[in-house]
Amino acid sequence: MQGDTKNGKCLLAVNDVSVHFGGIVALDGISFDVHSGQIVGLIGPNGAGKTTLFNCLSRLYPCDTGKIDFNGSPLLSIPRHGIAQAGIGRTFQNLALFRTMSVLDNVMLGCHSRTSSGFFANAVRLPRVPLEEIASTAKAGELIAFLELGGVAQARVSDLPFGTQKRVELARALASEPKLLLLDEPASGLNHEEVSALGALIRHIRDELHVTVLLVEHHMSLVMSVSDKVVALNFGRKIAEGTPAEVQKHPEVIQAYLGDAQ
Amino acid sequence: MSRNKLIFLVVLVLVACALPFLVSNYRVFQFTLVLVYAIALLGLNLLTGYNGQISLGHGAFYAIGAYTAAILMDKFGFPYWATLPIAGAVCLVVGFLFGLPALRLEGIYLALATFALGVSMPQLLKYHHLEKWTGGVQGIVITKPDAPFGLPLNPDQWLYFFTLVVMLLMFLFAWNLLRGRIGRALIAIRDHHVAAEAMGVNTSIYKSLTFGVSALYTGIAGALGAIAVQFVAPDSFNIFLSIVFLVGIVIGGLASIPGAIYGAIFIQFIPNIADELSKAAPWAIFGIFMIGFVYAMPFGINGAIRMLLARFGRKAQTGGPGSTITESSLKTKEASQ
Numbered sequence: 001m002q003g004d005t006k007n008g009k010c011l012l013a014v015n016d017v018s019v020h021f022g023g024i025v026a027l028d029g030i031s032f033d034v035h036s037g038q039i040v041g042l043i044g045p046n047g048a049g050k051t052t053l054f055n056c057l058s059r060l061y062p063c064d065t066g067k068i069d070f071n072g073s074p075l076l077s078i079p080r081h082g083i084a085q086a087g088i089g090r091t092f093q094n095l096a097l098f099r100t101m102s103v104l105d106n107v108m109l110g111c112h113s114r115t116s117s118g119f120f121a122n123a124v125r126l127p128r129v130p131l132e133e134i135a136s137t138a139k140a141g142e143l144i145a146f147l148e149l150g151g152v153a154q155a156r157v158s159d160l161p162f163g164t165q166k167r168v169e170l171a172r173a174l175a176s177e178p179k180l181l182l183l184d185e186p187a188s189g190l191n192h193e194e195v196s197a198l199g200a201l202i203r204h205i206r207d208e209l210h211v212t213v214l215l216v217e218h219h220m221s222l223v224m225s226v227s228d229k230v231v232a233l234n235f236g237r238k239i240a241e242g243t244p245a246e247v248q249k250h251p252e253v254i255q256a257y258l259g260d261a262q
Numbered sequence: 263m264s265r266n267k268l269i270f271l272v273v274l275v276l277v278a279c280a281l282p283f284l285v286s287n288y289r290v291f292q293f294t295l296v297l298v299y300a301i302a303l304l305g306l307n308l309l310t311g312y313n314g315q316i317s318l319g320h321g322a323f324y325a326i327g328a329y330t331a332a333i334l335m336d337k338f339g340f341p342y343w344a345t346l347p348i349a350g351a352v353c354l355v356v357g358f359l360f361g362l363p364a365l366r367l368e369g370i371y372l373a374l375a376t377f378a379l380g381v382s383m384p385q386l387l388k389y390h391h392l393e394k395w396t397g398g399v400q401g402i403v404i405t406k407p408d409a410p411f412g413l414p415l416n417p418d419q420w421l422y423f424f425t426l427v428v429m430l431l432m433f434l435f436a437w438n439l440l441r442g443r444i445g446r447a448l449i450a451i452r453d454h455h456v457a458a459e460a461m462g463v464n465t466s467i468y469k470s471l472t473f474g475v476s477a478l479y480t481g482i483a484g485a486l487g488a489i490a491v492q493f494v495a496p497d498s499f500n501i502f503l504s505i506v507f508l509v510g511i512v513i514g515g516l517a518s519i520p521g522a523i524y525g526a527i528f529i530q531f532i533p534n535i536a537d538e539l540s541k542a543a544p545w546a547i548f549g550i551f552m553i554g555f556v557y558a559m560p561f562g563i564n565g566a567i568r569m570l571l572a573r574f575g576r577k578a579q580t581g582g583p584g585s586t587i588t589e590s591s592l593k594t595k596e597a598s599q
Contacts, residue, residue, distance in 0.1 A: 083462075105446055112461055
């Protein structure tokens, strides 16, 4: 693949993954690779299986067959709550924030997988607990500044506008210091200006924070402008993979989006 | 914690210390029970208010704590103070084990499962093969400890101070637990458990452990309660006790630490007041109080106090009336507390 050339080692290898829900085939033998330092776009019409694939990567759904390797080790043996620590962070298609908590607390919760103090240590406040809190607060503070959330750090998240909440979710995901960031439709619900800022932000995350990005998105101009590689799905199958230009010209992709050109 | 809050807290503790010298012994006993209930309610609030797991059976853990203390003192000659950690540990284990299968149940279904625990506890305590330990329907009578080291306190006053120290310690531990990494995780599980798990929170372990810690608090309260009342019997721990605990945390303020104290005052004194108002239908009066409180203070007594303080604080700052606090900003404060 042309898209693989500029980048490093294979970070995520999805190999022949299938998922069935009853008689419905949600994913049918999907394979593709994501290399370190890439931004990979995952596109397809509604119901193509993009979110299902994300949920396999977060271990929210079990895979029926196939193999997923992350950073050289099998992902499917890691429990759901171990995914963040393994180095995969994510955002959700419909916001999944902790609604009664402040922005700062939401982002600090993102540090959970990078900290370890337990119930007893916290209850008696062992010396390492305040040190850990200081480190988490500092980390969250950096991300809040990075995502320009400084003015609302103490606000309750459910009081904030949708676009701001999406940035809180992004900050929370980045707080776990992921190697791979899964973004599920980050542009949905954003206005035109916010979408163009988002493109720059995603590149910034890759270039400055050195996070590899896998992106599900319907907003074609965004996907095509930021992605090094695009994978197209339809009805649970992979129909195309390549550079944005290649995928855009692919006849099956055109057919999937526009229907048969008679 | 801000300086004002700290000063307020010190004053409050001083008032609490002066109290037993100002009122009758019977009142001292009643205030001891307030402290005991505050510990129990804080335990239930950890589980229900912060972690979102509803329990209608915490009276059972209170009973287990009470019986553990009574049996250890009566059959094994343990000193009263040594029974508290054991009662806590027993309840921690029982609560954790009960929490494991309860993981599969959410919301109202969990409430039913815990209701089953609460409703069966008095009968389990009467079980005749356990009679030589529990004393069956007769229960166990224990003696009230005297003040040690020749302190010039009567037994009621001494027990009050002993309970106060235990309560302050338990509140300190809970405050520590809730203000950091664990507290955030507990609230995160309540708000969105899928996202919490995706962020690396081991939700099953956290929920079971919270059940255990909650039971530990309520069990220690039960042990202190048994020592204060000097008597345990199965029917003191019926399902009504569990429901009164739930009433206490809602009236006091869900997901708040001081709410446990307000709730404890409510469940200790409002039934007495209701009884004085009407000998014929005290529970009807109690019901009216309950509805009145919920109606007037939808976020509990703690929520109402915070709203008032915020209003006064604003007035002091701006000097102008009409400043209000929104419901949601109030909730943020509660959750972040």
